[in-house]
Amino acid sequence: MTLGRPLGRVVVVGAGSAGCVLAARLSERPDVHVTLLEAGPDHRSADTPPEIVGPSFVAAKDLPDRTWPALLATRASGQDPRVYTRGRGIGGSSAINAMVALPGLPADYDEWVSRFGCTGWGWDELRPCFEQSALVLHRAPRIEWGEVSSAMAEAVPAAAEGVLLTRTIDGRRSSVNDCYLEPARGRGNLTVLGDALVDRVLFDGRRAVGVLLADGREIAADTVIVAAGAIHSPAVLLRSGVDTPGVGDNLHDHPSFPIALRRLRPASLDSLPIATVATLSSGLGDGGDGGDGIADLQMLPIEHVDAAMPDLAMVMAALMRSRSRGTVRLASTDPTIDPTVDFGMLSDDRDLAPMAAAIDAAEQALAHPAFAAVGEVLPYDRSPDAVRAVLGDYVHAVGTCAMGTVVGTRCGVIGYEALLVCDASVMPQVPRANTHWPTVAIAERLAQLL
Ligand SMILES: Cc1cc2nc3c(=O)[nH]c(=O)nc-3n(C[C@H](O)[C@H](O)[C@H](O)COP(=O)(O)OP(=O)(O)OC[C@H]3O[C@@H](n4cnc5c(N)ncnc54)[C@H](O)[C@@H]3O)c2cc1C
Known part of the structure; x- marks a missing residue:
């Protein structure tokens, strides 16, 4: 991944915990134009459905257009696949989650450095990102x-x-739509598009030059950041023909x-x-x-x-x-069909x-x-x-575009230019914490590095 070039027109795929942070932070720079693409609905903070604003994540996740209802996952061998809940729509999973905010242990992030070679992502570097996050x-x-x-x-x-x-x-509830995107909405260099399902990344050789939407629209970009979450980011890369080893491997959660x-x-x-x-x-x-x-x-x-x-x-x-580790694999190259997910727990x-x-x-x-x-x-x-x-999950999927294997320490996909991944999928090992705040901190860190 070459970072010498200016970021220019940035397309961010997925408006979840990471995507909204990146869109807000990068659009603070007048030399960057950000287009944030989200498969589900977009709305302003004031128009948030009451089920999402309210106290119960059960009510929020039951809203029909705010999850991926056909997404199934096998937790452990012998189980039949069951629904695996992921947020859809502006705010992503932060709009429907249980709101628990924990940072994890310093040792979790220091281990990313010592075991997985993620230089620059230890606790010393990430702690300020937790502290400066705009989460309420x-x-x-x-x-x-x-x-x-x-x-x-x-x-x-x-x-x-x-x-x-x-x-x-x-x-x-204060989702990343409320605390990151809303204050940035008035900027002329930020465009937010809801109901924009990304099919694949477009390339010139091995350089990303834009994305193709499922409805056939093409959006040109100088930099593409895939932030579609630990299940859908590897699916986007695999549909795009990315051949970096390890995409979709290393899937894990908290059993x-x-x-x-x-x-x-x-x-x-x-x-x-x-x-x-x-x-x-x-x-x-x-x-x-x-x-x-x-x-x-x-x-x-x-x-x-x-x-x-x-x-x-x-x-x-x-x-x-x-x-234990599992996999995300394409079930089809049709972007409307969710991938096959097997956690391999225990x-x-x-x-x-x-x-x-x-x-x-x-x-x-x-x-x-x-x-x-x-x-x-x-x-x-x-x-x-x-x-x-x-055995169940904790809706904390991570690891499928792991830093050190699939992406480098600037989140660039290894073997490609102008293509980055930044969301829960880049965590090489899940922290001992619920994963929303750590995902926000990762996006803050990448925004700093860029
Ligand atoms: C029900 C539930 C409860 C949870 N409770 C907690 C909790 O209490 N505390 C906690 O810390 N964590 C919790 N989590 C986990 C936490 O919310 C996630 O780990 C975190 O939000 C992941 O952030 P992300 O940016 O990786 O992905 P997401 O926030 O899931 O964002 C990905 C976004 O990309 C979009 N997208 C996907 N594919 C495409 C595509 N092809 N084109 C365009 N857009 C696309 C999705 O619609 C989504 O909006 C919970 C999760 C769920 C689902």
Whole structure:
């Protein structure tokens, strides 16, 4: 990737956590013109649907045009593919996510440098990017906490404080459309196009010169930045014929085991589903890859998970550092057909003991009397085969255009010019954190470097 040239006309593909940050930051420069292309609908911040503004990600993700409903994924071997939720429309997944904001551990980013050769992406460089991000962050006041979160706080001291959420002080969701794009909308050098599904990148030799939309429109560019997320960015590259080894490999997420609770009192679907998380350490050693067993487990209490079942709550026991890897592959060259996604969770035996430790921790928490007042834990089977059969994701897909393999340390696709990828797909290893804020920090960092 040659960076000597001016950026000129920049096309950003995908208006999610990374794409909106890049569009806003790069359009601060008068010498750059940015066109931000988003497959789903665009709207101003003031026109955000109430389901997205409100407290419940369940209501937000149930909006019909704000996810990719035909996108399926296999979590672990033996499972049938099930829907894998990704945001669609302005703000991407930040418009429908559960708003939890955690940065991860400094060691997560230092490991990107030491193990994956991502020079310039350690904690010293990324910390300022977290700090300077325009995200609006507040904890929910205790009065807003649901019964499951409150019980978790009683049972596990690590959950007592609550977690930062991407919300304003008065409880309105603050997506990257609100806090990055909205203040930039008036700039003459920024164009935002919704309902613009990108088919492929156009090349002159191995230099990107624009993109082709699914409706046949061509948009010329001096620089193309693909920010379509960890599932769709590799799909765009593969459709474009990019032959860099590793595109679509290294897919991973935080595997999670769901334990269901039948509530005595149904939750209101207008209430906040997640107010706190508990981060714990398995103490289980490294398995030869530098893992330290610290902060590698998370318990997530969720007040309601399904609009049709308000009496169903969940405690997710999640593994925050997974060694298993999967793939994203093209199912078709038709851009309207989603790729084939297989996470291969628990395919690496080193994930089995920490996964069991996560379930142990959740069981200990649920045995606390505070949970008895909330409802009844529904029966579950934690034998290894049963865990594999019901294992879920954390909607934290990363890794499929990994830095060090597919892109270099300026996010340029190796072997190509003027083509970059910047979103959750460039993380070589998922941090021990929910992935929105880290994705924003990555985009801030690239904007700095460019
Ligand atoms: C339901 C849900 C809950 C979550 N909860 C949390 C949470 O509480 N905390 C947290 O930290 N993380 C959470 N996450 C994860 C987090 O939101 C994502 O990791 C993060 O938003 C990823 O950012 P991204 O820029 O990589 O991709 P996205 O934000 O997904 O953006 C990609 C964008 O590209 C668009 N796109 C895709 N293909 C094309 C194409 N061909 N042409 C044009 N546009 C295209 C998509 O429509 C989308 O808008 C959650 C995710 C989901 C789905």
